[in-house]
Amino acid sequence: xxxxxxxxxxxxxxxxxxxxxxxxxxxxxxxxxxxxxxxxxxxxxxxxxxxxxxxxxxxxxxxxxxxxxxxxxxxxxxxxxxxxxxxxxxxxxxxxxxxxxxxxxxxxxxxxxxxxxxxxxxxxxx
Numbered sequence: 001x002x003x004x005x006x007x008x009x010x011x012x013x014x015x016x017x018x019x020x021x022x023x024x025x026x027x028x029x030x031x032x033x034x035x036x037x038x039x040x041x042x043x044x045x046x047x048x049x050x051x052x053x054x055x056x057x058x059x060x061x062x063x064x065x066x067x068x069x070x071x072x073x074x075x076x077x078x079x080x081x082x083x084x085x086x087x088x089x090x091x092x093x094x095x096x097x098x099x100x101x102x103x104x105x106x107x108x109x110x111x112x113x114x115x116x117x118x119x120x121x122x123x124x125x126x
Contacts, residue, residue, distance in 0.1 A: 011038040015058035017046045017075060019067040027062060046075035053082040065092040 014031055016039075018024040024042050031039045040056050043049075046063070047070050053061075061079055065072040076088050 011036050013038050013040050013057065013059045014062065015040055015052065015056055015060070016042040016062045017044075017049070017067065017072065018042070018062070018064040019044050020064070023064075046070040046072060046078075049075045049078045050082045053079050053086060057083065058086055060087045060089060063088055063090045065090050 011034075014037055016024055016027055016031075018027070021044070024044070028039050028042050031037045040058055041052065043052065045067050049070065063072040063075055063079075067075075070078075072090055076090065079086055079088055
């Protein structure tokens, strides 16, 4: 799995897209507790994803796959067009993998534990 390399003194800038408020807030809380992460925004949908990416310039986007309106899968395509260097981690509560794959490369996290999220962002440091 590719590893995101940033200068050690710079926190990873993270943007979240998730329509489930409780989950979005939980992820925000976890990220804000980490000294090496900076929570730059959390959005309830991906309707403004192109503008968000260009203006906020996140290093990493955490994207829910299934949202009303603009889907997370379409959101990834727009992110990669607007700012290809932004890494995207997609996650879902769905068990049906067919819903996930539409020719878009991404990492899948199924509501992973905090350790697994860190491994996905920086590679396995064990």
